[in-house]
Amino acid sequence: MSQRSCLSVILAAGEGTRMKSAMPKVLHAIAGLPMVAHVVKAAEAAGATGLALVIGHGAEEMRQAAQKFAPKAETFVQENRLGTAHAVLAAREAISKGYDDILVMFGDTPLIDAGxxxxxxxxxxxxxAVAVIGFRPPNPTGYGRLIEEDGRxxxxxxxxxxxxxxxxxxFCNAGMMAVAGKHALRLLDKVGNSNAKGEFYLTDIVEIAGAERLDVVATEASFESALGINNRAELAEAEAIWQARRRRDAMLAGVTLIAPETxxxxHDTEIGADTIVEPNVWFGPGVKIASGARIHAFSHIEGATIASNCDVGPFARLRPGADLRQKAKVGNFCEVKQATIEEGAKVNHLTYIGDARVGAAANIGAGTITCNYDGYSKFFTDIGEGAFVGSNxxxxxxxxxxxxxxxxxxxVITESVPDxxxxxxxxxxxTLPGKGRELRERFASAAAARxxxxV
Structure with missing residues (x-):
């Protein structure tokens, strides 16, 4: 199958009115990535060599977003929403290029498994000729049923x-299907709209293909994989499922999560084996952690690189550009942004390091800050190897x-300090002897007068 070409047509034109949002539904995020981008990743993992996004509501916003997660995708606008088959045919130009396989997917099913x-x-x-993906929900009420006879x-x-x-x-319809490229346009063009809504339904190609004596089969995905998202409550449910999967994967790969559910x-977190993560830690996009690190409780980390055997937190915040080298320490209530903390350096307490380098084995005292911003521009602080910066x-x-x-x-250091x-x-x-007593008496007298x- 690796020799076969594949086009994934992803339907992403829905307005998502139940999201109660001005943003297109499929751009709402799971694990920091738009749900449609999760669908794109699954399609690529399944071997899709071409991508066609069918968009509608918020078309320009969708195009701009797609440049980030699917820069090679072609976009097609479904001007009028006349059913799922009509939506697929909006990508006629892409389908006609002669792909062996056509995958039809939906942009609001972010948990779909590439397998x-x-x-x-x-x-x-x-x-x-057609392979329809089905699933078995706990309660099939409301879903289309897959009718099989003799394995077809x-x-x-x-x-x-x-x-x-x-x-x-x-056994119910998950909505997604694979169609042989050589039959796809012919079958889609035969779909009619003689139904109560006057729409062109993709599901009709099952009977159309059967009437042509083509082989039509059903395959099965898990219920979670087929879960569609229509509102923010379902979005939260999908986030929980995604996180549970990712936590399990991390633990099976050798990462200790003391309280996994917290x-x-x-979507892109990389974390090495033998790393220990304490409760209530949040990893934003762009985090890479090598083996043997320890991330203490209540830390917030995004856009950061953490080398092996580093120690972070508790209550630490690493912002984009934070680069911790081996055995570096960033302690409690510290913030690091766009700065390198070199090997063995310590930034222990109540400290802000931004736009800076802290040299190997340097020690930064509690309450120290790099004053890097004058209201208009950022400036760099360079702290040498083995330097000691006193508290406050x-x-x-x-x-x-x-x-x-x-x-x-x-x-307050405003001039450079030599080696x-x-x-x-x-x-x-x-020091003024007796002045403390005098001040206390003066303050007490004033308070009594007030x-x-x-009265």
Missing amino acids: ALATARQKLAEGA LVAIREEKDCSEEEKTIG VYFS SSLVAPVTIGKGGYVASGS DALAFGRARQK KKAA
């Missing part, structure tokens, strides 16, 4: 048209702290 698509394609390779699919019957016997069938992955220091960029440099606690130098950037302490005046 189910590959199975349907295999049936085409074995000689079937003879019809897809909507529930309202089913006999009482047919209503007992638990950890949230993004402000490093006003652009500035360099040299190798082995030492910054005294409470300093091995000690820098003070604070007002000299002045209280008396209020």
